[in-house]
Amino acid sequence: MYAFGSRGNTGPNFNLLLLIISQLGLHTVEGVWPLPQALASSAERYSLNPQAFDFAYGKRSAAQQGCSVLDAAFKRYFTLIFQDYTSANDVLQLSEDKPFTVEVSVDHDDCESYPKEDSSEKYNMRVSAGQALLNAETVWGAVRGLETFSQLVYQDDSGSYFVNKTEIDDFPRFQFRGILLDTSRHYLPVQAILKTLDAMAYSKFNVLHWHIVDDPSFPYQSYTFPDLSSKGAFHPVTHIYTQSEVRRVISFARLWGIRVLPEFDSPGHTKSWGKGQSNLLTPCYRGGTPSGGDEVDFSCWRSNPTVRSFMQKMRFGVDFTKLQAFYMENIVNITSALNKTSVVWQDVFDYHKRRSSLSVVEVWREGCYLCEVRKVTKAGLRVILASPWYLDQAGPKHNWARYYSVWPLAFKGSEEQKKLVIGGEVCMWGEYVDATNLAPRLWPRASAAAERLWSDEKQTSSVAKAFPRLQDFRCMLLRRGIQAEPLTIGHCQHEYLGV
Amino acid sequence: MYAFGSRGNTGPNFNLLLLIISQLGLHTVEGVWPLPQALASSAERYSLNPQAFDFAYGKRSAAQQGCSVLDAAFKRYFTLIFQDYTSANDVLQLSEDKPFTVEVSVDHDDCESYPKEDSSEKYNMRVSAGQALLNAETVWGAVRGLETFSQLVYQDDSGSYFVNKTEIDDFPRFQFRGILLDTSRHYLPVQAILKTLDAMAYSKFNVLHWHIVDDPSFPYQSYTFPDLSSKGAFHPVTHIYTQSEVRRVISFARLWGIRVLPEFDSPGHTKSWGKGQSNLLTPCYRGGTPSGGDEVDFSCWRSNPTVRSFMQKMRFGVDFTKLQAFYMENIVNITSALNKTSVVWQDVFDYHKRRSSLSVVEVWREGCYLCEVRKVTKAGLRVILASPWYLDQAGPKHNWARYYSVWPLAFKGSEEQKKLVIGGEVCMWGEYVDATNLAPRLWPRASAAAERLWSDEKQTSSVAKAFPRLQDFRCMLLRRGIQAEPLTIGHCQHEYLGV
Numbered sequence: 001m002y003a004f005g006s007r008g009n010t011g012p013n014f015n016l017l018l019l020i021i022s023q024l025g026l027h028t029v030e031g032v033w034p035l036p037q038a039l040a041s042s043a044e045r046y047s048l049n050p051q052a053f054d055f056a057y058g059k060r061s062a063a064q065q066g067c068s069v070l071d072a073a074f075k076r077y078f079t080l081i082f083q084d085y086t087s088a089n090d091v092l093q094l095s096e097d098k099p100f101t102v103e104v105s106v107d108h109d110d111c112e113s114y115p116k117e118d119s120s121e122k123y124n125m126r127v128s129a130g131q132a133l134l135n136a137e138t139v140w141g142a143v144r145g146l147e148t149f150s151q152l153v154y155q156d157d158s159g160s161y162f163v164n165k166t167e168i169d170d171f172p173r174f175q176f177r178g179i180l181l182d183t184s185r186h187y188l189p190v191q192a193i194l195k196t197l198d199a200m201a202y203s204k205f206n207v208l209h210w211h212i213v214d215d216p217s218f219p220y221q222s223y224t225f226p227d228l229s230s231k232g233a234f235h236p237v238t239h240i241y242t243q244s245e246v247r248r249v250i251s252f253a254r255l256w257g258i259r260v261l262p263e264f265d266s267p268g269h270t271k272s273w274g275k276g277q278s279n280l281l282t283p284c285y286r287g288g289t290p291s292g293g294d295e296v297d298f299s300c301w302r303s304n305p306t307v308r309s310f311m312q313k314m315r316f317g318v319d320f321t322k323l324q325a326f327y328m329e330n331i332v333n334i335t336s337a338l339n340k341t342s343v344v345w346q347d348v349f350d351y352h353k354r355r356s357s358l359s360v361v362e363v364w365r366e367g368c369y370l371c372e373v374r375k376v377t378k379a380g381l382r383v384i385l386a387s388p389w390y391l392d393q394a395g396p397k398h399n400w401a402r403y404y405s406v407w408p409l410a411f412k413g414s415e416e417q418k419k420l421v422i423g424g425e426v427c428m429w430g431e432y433v434d435a436t437n438l439a440p441r442l443w444p445r446a447s448a449a450a451e452r453l454w455s456d457e458k459q460t461s462s463v464a465k466a467f468p469r470l471q472d473f474r475c476m477l478l479r480r481g482i483q484a485e486p487l488t489i490g491h492c493q494h495e496y497l498g499v
Numbered sequence: 500m501y502a503f504g505s506r507g508n509t510g511p512n513f514n515l516l517l518l519i520i521s522q523l524g525l526h527t528v529e530g531v532w533p534l535p536q537a538l539a540s541s542a543e544r545y546s547l548n549p550q551a552f553d554f555a556y557g558k559r560s561a562a563q564q565g566c567s568v569l570d571a572a573f574k575r576y577f578t579l580i581f582q583d584y585t586s587a588n589d590v591l592q593l594s595e596d597k598p599f600t601v602e603v604s605v606d607h608d609d610c611e612s613y614p615k616e617d618s619s620e621k622y623n624m625r626v627s628a629g630q631a632l633l634n635a636e637t638v639w640g641a642v643r644g645l646e647t648f649s650q651l652v653y654q655d656d657s658g659s660y661f662v663n664k665t666e667i668d669d670f671p672r673f674q675f676r677g678i679l680l681d682t683s684r685h686y687l688p689v690q691a692i693l694k695t696l697d698a699m700a701y702s703k704f705n706v707l708h709w710h711i712v713d714d715p716s717f718p719y720q721s722y723t724f725p726d727l728s729s730k731g732a733f734h735p736v737t738h739i740y741t742q743s744e745v746r747r748v749i750s751f752a753r754l755w756g757i758r759v760l761p762e763f764d765s766p767g768h769t770k771s772w773g774k775g776q777s778n779l780l781t782p783c784y785r786g787g788t789p790s791g792g793d794e795v796d797f798s799c800w801r802s803n804p805t806v807r808s809f810m811q812k813m814r815f816g817v818d819f820t821k822l823q824a825f826y827m828e829n830i831v832n833i834t835s836a837l838n839k840t841s842v843v844w845q846d847v848f849d850y851h852k853r854r855s856s857l858s859v860v861e862v863w864r865e866g867c868y869l870c871e872v873r874k875v876t877k878a879g880l881r882v883i884l885a886s887p888w889y890l891d892q893a894g895p896k897h898n899w900a901r902y903y904s905v906w907p908l909a910f911k912g913s914e915e916q917k918k919l920v921i922g923g924e925v926c927m928w929g930e931y932v933d934a935t936n937l938a939p940r941l942w943p944r945a946s947a948a949a950e951r952l953w954s955d956e957k958q959t960s961s962v963a964k965a966f967p968r969l970q971d972f973r974c975m976l977l978r979r980g981i982q983a984e985p986l987t988i989g990h991c992q993h994e995y996l997g998v
Contacts, residue, residue: 185988189996216988234990395894430988436977436995437984440936478935485936489684489715489929491733496935497688498997 032151033473034204034451035460036170046129048100048153048161050085053078055146058105058133067111069139070104072255077146081153082161083479100163102132102149104142114250115140115206115257117341122171125149127163140257144170144204151476174408176384176423177453178207178261179446181438184214184272185430187239192435194252199443199482201256203450208253209261209425212241215271220246220264227276261343267327282307321351329357343384346372355379362386362425370411377417385424389449391442392429400470400487401463404448409457424453443484444474531650532972533703533950534959535669545628547599547652547660549584552577554645557604557632566610568638569603571754576645580652581660582978599662601631601648603641613749614639614705614756616840621670624648626662639756643669643703650975673907675883675922676952677706677760678945680937683713683771684929686738691934693751698942698981700755702949707752708760708924711740714770719745719763726775760842766826781806820850828856842883845871854878861885861924869910876916884923888948890941891928899969899986900962903947908956923952942983943973 032039055074057064065071110119123136123145132149136142148170153163179200181188197208212220218232219240230236241249250260266273267282274281284292284300298320301307307323316322328348335342343360352358360382363372369387376383388406391398403426409418426446433441447470451460460466467487475492477484483496531538554573556563564570609618622635622644631648635641647669652662678699680687696707711719717731718739729735740748749759765772766781773780783791783799797819800806806822815821827847834841842859851857860875861883862868868886875882887905890897902925908917925945932940946969950959959965966986974991976983982995 186985187990187994189994191996217990235992238992239990239994393894395892395897398894432985432987434985434994436982437936437939440939483935486685486931486933488931491686491716491738493734493737495686495688495738495933497690 031154031469031472031476032148032168033447033469034454035456035469036148036168037173037456037459038169039166041164041166044165045162046100046127046165047098048081048163050078050082050161052099053082054099054101056101056103058103058135061105062109063104063106063111063139063142067109067139069111069255069257070106070142073143073146077150080480081150084155084159098130100130100132102134102146104134104136104146106135106139106142107137108139110138110140114254115259117259118175119257120171121204121206121257123148123168124170125166125168127152127166129165132163140206143201143257144172147201147204151473172204172206172454173456174421174423174453176207176425177205177450178209178384178423178425179205179442180209180211180263180386180425180427180429182211182214182428182430182433183219183241184211184217186434187217187219187234188430188438189435190241190245190249192438193249195482196438196442197249197253197256197258198480199439199477199484200258202477202480202482203447204454205426205446205450206257207259207261207423207425208249209263210249211263211265211429213264213272214269218272218276225277228273229276231276232272232274263343265345266331267324322353324348325352325354328352329354332357332359346376349376349379349381355381360384360422364390364427370408373408373421374411374413374417377413377420381420383421385421386427389424389426389446390429391426391445391449392431392433394441398445400445400448401467403445404452404460404463404466406449406452407457408452424449439483440485443477443482444470444487447473447477447484530653530968530971530975531647531667532946532968533953534955534968535647535667536672536955536958537668538665540663540665543664544661545599545626545664546597547580547662548597549577549581549660551598552581553598553600555600555602557602557634560604561608562603562605562610562638562641566608566638568610568754568756569605569641572642572645576649579979580649583654583658597629599629599631601633601645603633603635603645605634605638605641606636607638609637609639613753614758616758617674618756619670620703620705620756622647622667623669624665624667626651626665628664631662639705642700642756643671646700646703650972671703671705671953672955673920673922673952675706675924676704676949677708677883677922677924678704678941679708679710679885679924679926679928681710681713681927681929681932682718682740683710683716685933686716686718686733687929687937688934689740689744689748691937692748694981695937695941696748696752696755696757697979698938698976698983699757699945701976701979701981702946703953704925704945704949705756706758706760706922706924707748708762709748710762710764710928712763712771713768717771717775724776727772728775730775731771731773762842764844765830766823821852823847824851824853827851828853831856831858845875848875848878848880854880859883859921863889863926869907872907872920873910873912873916876912876919880919882920884920885926888923888925888945889928890925890944890948891930891932893940897944899944899947900966902944903951903959903962903965905948905951906956907951923948938982939984942976942981943969943986946972946976946983 063070119140120137121141121144123134123141125132125134125145125148134142134145134149136145148168152166153161155161181193181196200208217234217239218228221229221240221242223243229240233240253260270281282301282304285303301320301323311323314326328344332342341359343362344358346361346363346365349355349358349361358381361376362384363369363376364386365372366387369385373383373385385408389403391403408421408424426449428438428442471487471490474484474487478492478496479494481498483498562569618639619636620640620643622633622640624631624633624644624647633641633644633648635644647667651665652660654660680692680695699707716733716738717727720728720739720741722742728739732739752759769780781800781803784802800819800822810822813825827843831841840858842861843857845860845862845864848854848857848860857880859881862871862875863885864871865886868884872882872884884907888902907920907923925948927937927941970986970989973983973986977991977995978993980997982997
């Protein structure tokens with residue numbers, strides 16, 4: 001660790017530097033998205049030559065060569081940084097450039113593990129002549145730092161690569177920064193999911209909330225209950241996720257430091273489950289005979305004689321929320337027994353009496369969502385905020401600025417309560433979204449949410465200041481092959497060509 | 500030409516047939532989009548084997564082998580029809596299938612010409628055992644018929660190809676069926692334009708309205724005034740259309756029977772022109788000195804002493820609309836001298852006093868657009884309707900049904916007036932659209948407009964009936980590699996994989 005000014009101190013100096021830099025017309029570190037917590041850079045710059053550029057492990061690093069996460073990250077970021085570079089260039093290059101090494105050191109050898117709820121993503125970096133020193137507690141922090149480094153590198157008009165003298169001290173504001181993908185309303189090919197994971201890493205998201213099944217289809221292939229997908233998926237072969245595909249998504253996400261949070265929503269949203277599993281859904285009755293249905297529709301439960309007699313036995317009276325809470329508590333207990341944390345949608349919190357059995361509540365309803373956040377945190381439960389980030393919606397009112405101007409902690413509450421807000425999530429529900437429009441609908445609008453969730457709020461409260469930075473970031477996404485839609489009139493040096 | 504029942508007669512029989520067919524669970528010709536004017540099909544079907552399938556010219560056809568338009572169409576449609584077929588399949592195929600020939604005959608040898616304002620696109624087709632006879636007045640009509648034929652072919656579960664016995668008599672309701680692409684607010688790579696032309700042909704659009712330059716950039720490369728693009732484009736090399744690229748777009752469009760209607764909008768929307776051409780724009784004055792600006796802003800014209808003295812000389816008084824009309828009349832005269840028809844935006848019609856000098860007016864404003872259509876046609880001018888088809892807008896209210904439920908002739912007016920409505924146009928303005936989101940924003944919503952412009956209104960007035968047909972058509976677009984977004988929850992056999 002190297003000495004670094006406090007965040008309060010770096011502000012003014014940094015502004016001065018920026019002023020100088022912009023007068024010289026030079027590249028600035030402002031380009032990093034989401035904005036690091038603290039950074040300082042100068043106009044001093046170092047040329048990078050792909051042939052004399054290397055990633056290396058620090059001598060004291062707990063992780064060394066063979067570390068799957070970092071070995072893979074080194075390869076990826078070499079390609080991402082030197083997009084123009086092919087070995088064919090070798091002949092033309094003069095090798096008089098000085099070598100440059102990015103030296104990565106981590107405190108823990110968590111190379112073969114999976115990122116966890118509380119994994120540190122903190123890192124610091126000092127870029128100076130000939131080297132960048134990147135330090136992190138975990139490999140996940142190092143991956144975040146490598147992303148930042150890749151965004152510091154730029155090309156001049158002749159195509160030469162440069163990086164400015166820079167110091168960065170960075171960590172996420174919120175621990176949980178997720179994107180929900182819905183693969184039930186439309187099937188997303190695995191390639192589309194992997195590509196989304198790439199783009200997520202570029203914005204430092206760390207959770208893929210995989211809403212894998214729902215009413216319309218059950219694409220998850222189970223070994224134990226194969227009929228669930230063979231009868232419940234849109235197509236039993238082409239529109240399912242095999243076990244090996246699911247494993248592939250999880251492994252791929254791991255290398256980017258992204259957790260995969262699977263969701264098998266119940267007891268509602270289970271219409272497709274019934275196709276492959278008879279007697280699973282509650283039959284509703286009309287005039288004494290079953291009439292179908294499966295949503296959490298209390299009138300359905302009321303119509304079912306078996307449900308009614310169970311209610312009686314449990315002494316629930318006619319309060320069906322008690323039955324639903326009973327069900328949910330069983331599910332949460334099963335999850336706990338597997339040493340996993342359950343996340344429940346806010347509805348469960350709202351009807352649940354014994355709230356202490358819950359742990360994390362995802363707030364999703366429109367309206368005064370901060371009222372709900374306040375209520376949930378007051379009950380001592382953790383919150384994931386989704387309401388302001390339903391990005392499946394399109395149209396002029398749903399532009400990036402709307403998703404940027406969100407203040408998750410702007411509710412009356414104690415410090416303890418605020419700490420219980422563990423993060424937020426972009427929801428991309430699938431009613432009108434599949435692989436044809438997923439990427440332009442997500443990017444760069446989701447990146448606006450990403451900065452809100454990662455960066456210091458005071459430094460990133462201005463839409464006007466963020467705008468040119470997000471435009472640059474969007475151009476970088478195009479350069480990396482992400483089909484990110486435009487924010488306004490204009491152009492990028494490298495337009496999207498993948499048609 | 501073969502005998503064919505009138506449209507009035509085929510209706511009921513056809514409905515009966517459909518009933519029978521849907522009971523048998525067989526493929527129906529309902530799948531053709533936009534719906535042909537008259538069609539009848541039966542459950543009798545013929546198997547098609549790619550190895551024993553051929554396109555041929557009828558003996559009496561005015562066009563024969565070597566006809567560039569049809570030779571190219573035959574090649575394309577073979578690939579589009581037999582998407583699965585590769586020569587590698589040859590080994591496995593049994594060649595016991597009967598041969599099938601699509602025999603195309605046209606009245607005129609217009610093979611090397613360009614489609615014109617009044618080119619016929621009429622065709623008829625009879626599909627029977629071993630052959631399909633396709634007749635048209637022009638090669639453009641034949642191309643439309645080939646599209647229809649390609650949509651009649653389907654595969655069964657084992658992958659075999661079939662076509663049902665079918666008779667079709669078809670022609671467009673409106674002559675002008677356009678899509679406007681805006682390449683100034685964002686540059687669209689040529690590939691994106693060509694891909695759009697492909698998709699346009701699938702929906703039987705016949706005009707590409709190329710809004711090539713505007714305020715933000717001037718990508719058109721002129722030999723005479725090279726500075727216009729070298730100084731006015733976003734980038735002088737990567738963000739321009741060279742002469743050869745423009746020619747490529749026009750030739751490519753021609754092969755699909757699509758006209759390219761270029762637009763160099765003026766006198767407003769010309770900010771980018773001024774960058775490469777000094778003294779072209781009217782300088783506005785503030786306190787006696789020029790202050791920039793270029794829009795048709797009368798306060799700007801009023802501020803300019805040169806403009807004021809010209810007004811005096813022309814005896815226009817202080818009525819600047821007279822000046823604008825004078826300008827427009829000059830432009831229209833230049834166009835006429837080149838033997839071309841001018842299209843003006845409705846504003847010009849609104850301020851123009853001598854309306855007889857105008858010929859085609861494009862109605863684009865929101866509100867009571869049919870009032871404007873009525874007014875323009877009453878003045879004896881032709882109309883292109885764009886108002887209801889501004890597809891650059893997104894969001895739940897701007898779904899396909901909105902663009903389908905448009906009745907261009909539902910205004911009070913004489914038969915003569917109605918005939919003056921020559922068609923309509925989908926406008927894809929570029930503020931928020933570039934190659935990253937062009938395709939999903941156009942398709943399949945533009946196809947809804949396409950059916951309104953091609954098909955009989957009475958047969959296509961129901962959104963509910965159109966819905967499943969458009970869903971099928973959208974799946975076909977995916978199969979052909981067009982990134983058409985979903986209409987609702989569901990799936991296609993072949994999802995979009997191009998990520």
